[in-house]
Amino acid sequence: MTERFSFELKATDGKARTGVIQTPRGEVRTPAFMPVGTAATVKAMMPESVRATGADILLGNTYHLMLRPTAERIDRLGGLHKFMNWERPILTDSGGFQVMSLAGLRKLTEKGVTFKSHIDGSKHELTPERSMEIQRLLGSDIVMCFDECPALPADRGRIENSMRLSMRWADRSREAFGDRPGHALFGIMQGGLERDMREESAEALTKIGFDGYAVGGLAVGEGQEAMFDCLDYAPDFLPKDKPRYLMGVGKPDDIVGAVARGIDMMDCVLPSRSGRTGQVFTRFGVVNIKNARHADDPRPLDEHCSCPACSHYSRAYLHHVFRANEMISGMLLTWHNLHYFQEIMQGMRDAIGAGTFAAWQAEFHAQRSQGDIPPL
């Protein structure tokens, strides 16, 4: 196994790319979908089950983990991998985005952000330096720069000030991260939906130099069309030989559209969160398992899916345990959703490698437009 972090591009098909990220903790096949393990667990899943779905890498949340159980405690216990029983690569976010979306009484300065914990109201500070320290204590394999991310829509002045602050913080993040062989630091491009600012942000990051580059500031309320418009140009501003990570995306068609536009990595809580609320993603679109039409349906969610939920259980059972509020409902539906998301990724990796990505996309969209199988 390699002792260094590296990225090898294996094939391209149009703008779509497939490759492999090598890390000391194993390889990440791209395009990659990263399940989210917010508080040191992918909710409702055992880590070996997450791996069984095909996941090569998880995402951990700095904001959640710094508050509980704290980064220092995880460090004393041997790091996040050992703590949560996941020995493969972990990417951690910087905490910046979730401070903005979850914490109370935020105060933003050039130095960083002070805020109150949403758990117990305690006061905390995050700066580029502290974010790098926390992610080092966690033992993260891929560390994200500390950035600030405005919700969209936002006016141009707000976008510009925020992006330039994030670039200064990127510089401080790089400085604070230092030299850590085997660990990677990713920069985060900002700039909202403003093309010139995306370009300016990419130039600033490339000048600093990172092991990979994220497209930040999307999937924050702008809608798929605006996001795709931005992705039509933004990834092209980034170095071709480094992985490109689109943060917080998304629905299956968002993911496919992003890969078509040159994205290599994504993460989202959608498959796990939806699993707990009874929303199921299949090749034929979304199934709401709580719907009464499933109560007597002996068929699986998807007869061609090999996940445990589809291999061993009827829609009627899944409907029943959801209605009865049983934990196995979230366990099985999350497993199915994560399995399906990973199946999409594998399908894209294979198609890009074979030069048949356009046909794969057409089939993907044709199946989804069919909709769910009719009731019996």
Place this chain on the structure above:
Amino acid sequence: MTERFSFELKATDGKARTGVIQTPRGEVRTPAFMPVGTAATVKAMMPESVRATGADILLGNTYHLMLRPTAERIDRLGGLHKFMNWERPILTDSGGFQVMSLAGLRKLTEKGVTFKSHIDGSKHELTPERSMEIQRLLGSDIVMCFDECPALPADRGRIENSMRLSMRWADRSREAFGDRPGHALFGIMQGGLERDMREESAEALTKIGFDGYAVGGLAVGEGQEAMFDCLDYAPDFLPKDKPRYLMGVGKPDDIVGAVARGIDMMDCVLPSRSGRTGQVFTRFGVVNIKNARHADDPRPLDEHCSCPACSHYSRAYLHHVFRANEMISGMLLTWHNLHYFQEIMQGMRDAIGAGTFAAWQAEFHAQRSQGDIPPL
């Protein structure tokens, strides 16, 4: 595999017994602990994980299943085994006990009980005949007679009337059950803590003739000492060549004490319910994982336990995910508790077979009296 239900006693040691129940769906090694799968799931567990703990048989609840998703629906879907993905033996209770403890507006007559569902207030009736029908629709391997069970303490008149009603219902249950090769019907002894009534009840049941006999009406508020006093004589009134099932028991020391008094089968929600509330059973007694002493403890719950919770996670992790209300907390702690309960059963089966049950019991109690390992 046998096509008939049978019980073979392999060894005794004092009053303790070990043997095997043969059924068309597989064998049940006794003494046996049956995890409870109330609403067609052992809460927080995949069925293959329940099996991995060493369980040979599950208990299903007639009351819960008749209300949701209904016995008729489960029958249409191929029966409870297929519905919940558990192909091994299932014992179902008669519904009588849970109607008394959970349902609203109960009305008891010679014919049976009418009541309102605790889920939606709908009106239902359970009679010996209807209970047999429901358990047949579920596909239960071991069917329990419909009985009435008073909470203790209760006066002698109440106990007597209730016991005699249960014996008339046992007769009607036997009649309604009919002849179903490969399926067993168990009678339920009642009589509270009154020795003469226990004897009268056992005689009435033996005269009717059943494939096994339960000791009902215990673990309903009388305390361990009174329960053991009753178990000192009650099992002796039952046929030696049939399995004896103590319903709704219990804590680890209840289970061991019951086996020492000639009990072959037990069931209880304790290991699964406690798993969800952070109460852990170990060789050295009870551990409350929410206690702050575990927050920084890198040690497993029990270093000699081979369950996933003990093999892969620290007390600090289990404490963290319990505090964070993560589903993996209930999943791991339930697994551990069920694993530990099955380990006790295996230990007793081995010791009884080897004629060393007294020494095994002494070691069991000595370890428990040590208490949990000291904090670091």
